[in-house]
Amino acid sequence: MSTELDPLSTSRSTLSSRLRHRRARSGNRPRRELVAFFASALLILLAVSAGTVWASERIARTNALAEAQRSAQNLTRLVVAPVLSDALAGVPGRWEELGRDVANRTSDGSVTKIVVWNAEGRILFASDESLIGRVLDPSPELRAAIGGETVADIDEHPETSPAGPAEAVLEVYTPLTVRGEPLAVEAYFSYDSIDRQAALLRGEIIPVALGALVLLQVVQIPIATSLARRVRRQETERAELMQRSVEASDRERRAIAADVHDGPVQDLAGVSYALSALRSSVPGERQPTVDRLVSTVRHAVQSLRRLMIDIYPPDLSGPGLGTAISDAADPLRAQGIEVILDAAPLPEMTSDAAAALYRTAKEALANVAKHAQATHVWITLEETELHEAPAVRLEIADDGVGFPASGTDRRQEGHLGLSLVHDRVADLEGTVTLSARLGGGAVLTAVVPPGHEGS
Template sequence: MSLTRRRRPSGAGARVRRDVLVFVLVAVVTLAAVSVGAVFYARQAAQAEAFQDAEHTTRRIGEGVVAPLLPDVLAGDRTQRAKLDEAVANRLRDGLFSELIVWRGDGTVLYASDPALIGRVEPVPAEATAAIERGQVSSSIDRHSMTAPGGTGTGRSVEVYVPLRLPGQPPLAFEAYYGAERLDRHTAVLAARLVPLAVGALVLLQVVQIPITVSLARRVRRHEAHRSYLLETTLSASDRERRQIAADLNDGVVQDLAGAGYAIDALLREVPEHRRPVLDAVGSAVRVSLEQLQRLMIDIYPPDLSRAGLAGAVRDLAERLRDHGVTPTVRIEPLPELDDAVAAALYRVAREVIANVGKHACADTVTVRLGPEPVHPGDIVLTVDDDGIGVTAEGLDRRAEGHLGLRLLTDRVDALGGVFTVEPRHGGGTRAYVRVPARITVDGGEHVMAQAAATLADRREGEPAPGAARSSHRSTRDS
């Protein structure tokens, strides 16, 4: 059996690698999504914390600095006005806030850090109205102006509105502006704390998970290779038994029946005329039995599965459907050189599927096609289409009844790096589809069976192999 190096891996190995790759990709995507979410959450949390801090500071300034002095200022006390202006100026120089305004409900500015604003009547902001009428505290980002109404400063700032209550005065609103740099500092500090924690935990989890996943994938791959090896040894043992039975039939019963047929033909010339019909009937029965045995020998072990032999064997299998009232149509295209295992697998699939059509499909016609696959160069395709009663998934899985033919053939084709499906056909009936490489695929420079054999050898060196595996391997070695 020749091996040709190809890039495509075997079915089991490809599935395992694909699953591991999907797991890693999902982990990377999840990590990226969590990172983006952590940054977004950190910014939102930082803004919320900065707003709360600004609201608390504004309330403290209003109640602790402005409220004690403002009633006297409004009454015209110049001394208290100088004290309030000095207290506000000190906090402006400290950078605690950038602007403050005291609003009355009619839009009059009762006091402001900018003296030019005092006494002006402006449209009352909605937040100021909420603070005056409902005692609501609010804060937000102001992207247009960092100064009071009518000001010219531009940029980002945090504006806060808190209610202000003075003895003998109607409810007022106290507004303060803070530079956005403070908010940005909060955001940066909190993000520096939250993002490494969230992302680092997920990275650590992936660092732990990925090696475990790769290890489990390798175990699954070894298990698949082991199973493929056991399947190969089982089929090889079946081939040897079939070959032995065919040889025994050919050397024993077939030769005896052939000799009996020759003897009966010789006796026909010597027996009386009235005895010849009986002897002729016996001869016909012997010849029919001989033909049936010869056909059974071909079923048990086909004599030739080379390119021409496989085509002829498949054509003979299809022609036998006529005995079941099924009209076959066979389309066989020129085949490239096939490995023995590939030819044997195609023949076994054709034999099993065509036999099922004759026994169970209740079909009138069947079309069998065997030839190269145009879409996948180097592959061979076998299709069997019938117009029978169709098939269901439950009908395919008959392992509980002891029918393992399709299951074994599926594993056999999969071990060769191919595809085998049986499914309902569009328009009614059933389609069986097989695609296998003409040359056995090589996975990493080793055939999957050879790799399984090496795996079993490694297991023998480290621990006793299962009894089934030992007996199967021994039967192969002895042969």
Template sequence: MNRRAAGVRVIRLGARRELTLLVGLGLAVMLAIGLGAAFASRRVAQGQALDDSERMTVRLATLVITPALPGYLDGDPVQVDELRRAIANRMSDGYLTEVTVWSAAGEVLFSNRAEDVGHVADPVPPEVADAVAGRTTSAFEDDPPEADAAGAAPAGQAGTGPSRYVEVYAPLRVAGHPPMAFEAYYDYQRVEDVADRLLRQTLPLVLGPLLVLQAIQIPVAVSLARRLRRHENERARLLERALSGSDAERVRFAADLHDGPIQDLAGIGYALGAVAPSVDPKHAPLMARVQEAVQRSVQDLRTLMTDLYPPDLRDGNLVQALGVLAEEVRAEGLAVELQLADLPGLGEDQGAALYRVVRESLANVVKHAHATAVTVSLAPVTPGAADPRGGRVRLVVADDGVGADPTRLDRRAEGHLGLRLLADRVEDLGGRLVVVTGPGRGTSVEVELPLTT
């Protein structure tokens, strides 16, 4: 009957875990913002690179290519040499890696690579057609220039250029010639450099205030956690005091019952037994009923005294006391299954805590669960990596009732402190109390704690 239900409720969550969660979330937010800043700086750098490359390409076509291209196309050696020298100067810093002049038919009319001149691209690149039509386009390109693809690369130069480019196609208009396209390739590394520079500039501005906020927030959170811990410790001491006071009151009530009403009623029972033979026969049935009532009262008071102050709960006595509780629940019409193992070495405090958990859980089953059966299992925990000596005990009280809303288990504001007090007591003894429940799924109260303090 020990099954996982819809809702799981652990009675207490440590302040240390809350503090760790707070710091972890802060660091995660900073990491997310840092990644966002890196992504944004790269996008800005890419947009800026495309704009700069387009402007540079248009100026290069207007100021360098257009004046010298007519003489180059006419074969004027002076113009040819001047154009090649001007392009070489522009490419000397390494940013501009290749230039090409295309005809509308896809023929390479000029290139800084002389071996590409005269090659025809089939089909004509769509960017060339756009530039011939008067549109400037730009993009990032991982493939080599189309002019290179038209012919074989010179020996010894394959794979020596950049692995990524900024590619720009611009319109080229020369008087007396049909529209042409001017293509320029730029090394993408400069885009990476701009992105890195932007990131170095923006990241301190973005993360600096967050780091300051974390530096202020963490000491405050640590201070609050310490205060909360002190409050929890003080509350635990108060609860322990309340439990100790409750035990003392139970002892006093049990002693008063034993020395007072129980002794008096027992004496009355003996006296009634002594005078019963001399009673008029017509009053004999009444006398018998009075004797039975006195005996039942004595028995009920003895049961109440045992409930108020149970016997020694160490070792096998705990099993016997739980059996008495089970009989009381069976008297209410519920089926109770006991799976109880002897626990040698069980401390008195541990036995009392386990007894209280079972008593409170069974009382809740009788009052609220609308159950037909309940199982109480008590056994030592199998030794494992977390507890190699096996010095722990596990208690489970599970019913097949209607269950409950897990969020309604801890109702201190309404005065329902039973399980909460027991959870605090179990934790004070180094254990853990968990309630597993859900609407229509029954309820399971599970406890693990050391055999001794």
């Protein structure tokens, strides 16, 4: 079978089907796009909310660490340093005074604990007297503070906490030098301060960020709705314009077919009858010539009638489809090819489905006539099922040379026949298969749903 394009085989029924599908989709497309717009806006709001919460936590942590560092440095400079030097020198009463000063500072709850370390990890002083004198392995933060750096961090397992459930605290190590000895003052701050600052920041940031987005979406809603309506209206107008073009093309095709039928076909038929009537009046040696002229004229009439069917196919639904396909096989019969047609009763079909089957049969039969070198052709037209739904099956088999080894896709050479067959049937949600016939030859099978009028 060939893939050669018949220029008159482009199906207007396929275009009509596409227009109906486009109109159906055009009504739903703006609605889907609006839903997608609102859904994306909601997702953006949720993402911004989550990002704002995360950012507020980060900002609160940074601010709390900075504030804790300033508080710890002031505490070390103003409270601990003036007394600690005398206390370490053994001045009587200075340790007690340091304890009272620290107790006053921790009484408001902003600072929960104060510890003074030396470089070996020994606790020289602590607001919790039970810790005084303990020696612990110096932590990296303590070493950094002994080296002269103020270090702040959130610690979930403070080394000076009593045994029991861990509780996160904000700790700051501040360097302090007393009598040439490097020390570090560790101050513990409540982690609740970070929560309070985060809540405060969320209360200030979220309304501003989300409020601006909500206001933007509220402004965009009428704009998006208006654009969606405009798109829907333009899609409807475009579909109606294309439908009018198809209808105008149908009217022109019908007018051309009528002109061909009423003009050249009738004239040639008259010529055929006139030649037949004149046959007996010409000499015997001229009668074979008259017979050839009559045959040529009748063949021209048949060709014009097939052209009329191509230009404007008749109603192919019901038994008319089998008859039309049988007529399309006349060129094969004229070549001496035996055509066997088995047409069973068919379900009610739309004009699009019937036209697609007719075009498929015509393309396949044309390819058999040109390339198959067959002696027999079998045409089967019957009811079947496709996806568990009623359908119509068309099968055209021949005993010719079969499909070429190079395949049937010859679009690059400009031959689109079988490609158009496939596209035409696929537009109706049908299937087309090409296979080799058992015993030699080729088989084309097309299965098309009958469709429903108005769908």
